[in-house]
Amino acid sequence: MKLNIPYHLENYIGGNLIGPLSGNFIDNFNPATGEIVGQIPESNEKDINIAVEAAKKAFPAWSVSPVEQRFRILNRIAELIEENLEELAIAETNDNGKPLWLAKEVDIPRASSNFRFFATGIMHFATESHNMEDKAINYTLRQPIGIVGCISPWNLPLYLFTWKIAPALAAGNCVIAKPSEVTPVTAFLLSKICKEAGLPDGVLNIVHGTGAVTGEAIVKHPDVKAISFTGSTKAGERIATLAAPKFKKLSLELGGKNPNIIFADVANHEGSWKKMLYNTIRSSFANQGEICLCGSRILIEESIYEKFKTDFIDWINKGLKVGDPLEEETKQGAIVSKVHFDKIIRCIDTAKQEGGKILCGGKAVKLEGRCANGYFIEPTVIEGLGPQCKTNQEEIFGPVVTLQTFKTEEEAIELANATQYGLAASIWTNGIGKANRVAAKVESGIIWINCWLLRDLRTPFGGVKNSGVGREGGWEALKFFTESKNVCIEL
Numbered sequence: 154m155k156l157n158i159p160y161h162l163e164n165y166i167g168g169n170l171i172g173p174l175s176g177n178f179i180d181n182f183n184p185a186t187g188e189i190v191g192q193i194p195e196s197n198e199k200d201i202n203i204a205v206e207a208a209k210k211a212f213p214a215w216s217v218s219p220v221e222q223r224f225r226i227l228n229r230i231a232e233l234i235e236e237n238l239e240e241l242a243i244a245e246t247n248d249n250g251k252p253l254w255l256a257k258e259v260d261i262p263r264a265s266s267n268f269r270f271f272a273t274g275i276m277h278f279a280t281e282s283h284n285m286e287d288k289a290i291n292y293t294l295r296q297p298i299g300i301v302g303c304i305s306p307w308n309l310p311l312y313l314f315t316w317k318i319a320p321a322l323a324a325g326n327c328v329i330a331k332p333s334e335v336t337p338v339t340a341f342l343l344s345k346i347c348k349e350a351g352l353p354d355g356v357l358n359i360v361h362g363t364g365a366v367t368g369e370a371i372v373k374h375p376d377v378k379a380i381s382f383t384g385s386t387k388a389g390e391r392i393a394t395l396a397a398p399k400f401k402k403l404s405l406e407l408g409g410k411n412p413n414i415i416f417a418d419v420a421n422h423e424g425s426w427k428k429m430l431y432n433t434i435r436s437s438f439a440n441q442g443e444i445c446l447c448g449s450r451i452l453i454e455e456s457i458y459e460k461f462k463t464d465f466i467d468w469i470n471k472g473l474k475v476g477d478p479l480e481e482e483t484k485q486g487a488i489v490s491k492v493h494f495d496k497i498i499r500c501i502d503t504a505k506q507e508g509g510k511i512l513c514g515g516k517a518v519k520l521e522g523r524c525a526n527g528y529f530i531e532p533t534v535i536e537g538l539g540p541q542c543k544t545n546q547e548e549i550f551g552p553v554v555t556l557q558t559f560k561t562e563e564e565a566i567e568l569a570n571a572t573q574y575g576l577a578a579s580i581w582t583n584g585i586g587k588a589n590r591v592a593a594k595v596e597s598g599i600i601w602i603n604c605w606l607l608r609d610l611r612t613p614f615g616g617v618k619n620s621g622v623g624r625e626g627g628w629e630a631l632k633f634f635t636e637s638k639n640v641c642i643e644l
């Protein structure tokens with residue numbers, strides 16, 4: 154199949170690709186060049202209403218369709234994503250600014266894995282029964298909720314969009330989905346793939362537009378019974394305010410300010426040290442630091458602080474090329490938008506005002522040629538700031554990390570827990586007891602010991618505190634997208 158990208162993207166409603174009813178569009182930029190490359194529908198309540206009507210029409214048949222049929226269609230979508238990897242990866246890079254190799258190695262393969270994982274998962278999804286000896290037997294039904302809303306951010310566009318849609322569809326729901334208005338193109342291309350894969354009309358509806366108008370229209374619609382949202386804590390709070398009084402089911406995957414804790418014993422082994430450094434570079438700057446799981450607060454045991462600092466900065470200076478996302482040797486591409494670029498630069502200024510010392514980076518990068526007007530920022534490392542300052546409290550979501558030191562295990566835990574967030578944490582040590590003690594005490598939904606971003610799609614994924622409510626992944630996602638009903642039979 155051919156995945157052409159038209160200048161004006163369209164909504165996918167009831168199986169058709171159609172423009173917004175208002176006729177209004179929003180500009181879409183390529184952040185690496187600063188150019189307007191297309192326009193996306195500025196959909197409103199009226200577009201959401203027709204999407205919900207289409208979903209309502211599709212639900213009776215889809216919700217009782219045999220799981221094997223759902224498996225076949227979702228698995229076909231996974232195959233078509235793989236077959237179109239090249240085109241999807243280029244679209245993702247041009248929309249988001251991430252290096253093309255990253256989109257090819259991570260984003261698009263993961264989007265395909267999401268569909269394959271839940272296509273097969275639904276074939277094995279079972280429910281419990283509770284036997285009351287000679288009195289009665291209870292069994293649990295897990296039935297699709299109905300029409301659900303899936304709203305996703307711009308940092309891992311197709312990867313996170315499909316992470317929600319795949320389990321929602323597998324569980325038998327009909328979906329109204331909205332990608333970020335900043336990175337809409339791969340979601341639009343997914344519409345074409347779904348049509349080709351034979352997904353029945355109206356089962357998935359993809360509607361484009363802003364959070365304030367399109368997103369809120371999804372959340373507010375009385376027939377949308379559950380919302381799965383990934384994005385900022387601020388937008389999550391707003392969505393909870395709208396959805397909670399209507400008793401809608403909510404899954405909120407929000408921001409992070411994740412600690413990366415490095416104990417001194419790692420320096421005793423050359424191999425452990427190199428592995429830690431390599432992964433700390435990744436967890437600091439991968440995808441321009443625009444991953445909710447990035448470790449933006451690096452906590453280092455005092456006795457190895459100077460060694461860490463020297464080796465870390467050396468690696469950045471020698472090995473982290475900021476450049477055109479389409480070039481193979483580029484390690485760090487463009488920041489996703491001008492608005493976000495300005496925010497990160499403001500955060501670096503704040504860090505300086507708070508007394509932070511910039512050890513490397515701290516400025517915009519001016520490239521030549523095609524990317525002369527793009528939004529690029531140097532990988533930035535800051536030291537000398539305490540745990541309570543703004544820089545160490547608020548999510549920056551860019552290529553900016555801070556260094557802090559600790560003397561004891563207790564102090565490391567205290568620093569790690571010193572923010573309102575609790576999404577992910579990394580712990581580097583060769584002490585098995587220490588690693589497990591710290592893992593148990595860090596307030597976070599996800600802990601990596603001696604690794605980072607090693608993902609098994611079966612595991613629960615999500616945060617505590619202001620990082621969210623609920624868990625995605627594996628059975629957790631299929632449980633979220635179903636309502637359980639107990640049936641009791643007296644014997």
Ligand code: NAD
Nearest residue numbers: 305306307332333363364368369384385388406407408445
């Ligand atoms: P955002 O909150 O601005 O937007 C996310 C999505 O929500 C977009 O589609 C947007 O249009 C929509 N939206 C915004 N306001 C809305 C509203 N009032 N009602 C309904 N929809 C609304 O986030 P972003 O800037 O796109 O993404 C970056 C944020 O996402 C960061 O805070 C990052 O930590 C977070 N994030 C979290 C996870 C996670 O799994 N916890 C993963 C990736 C990103």
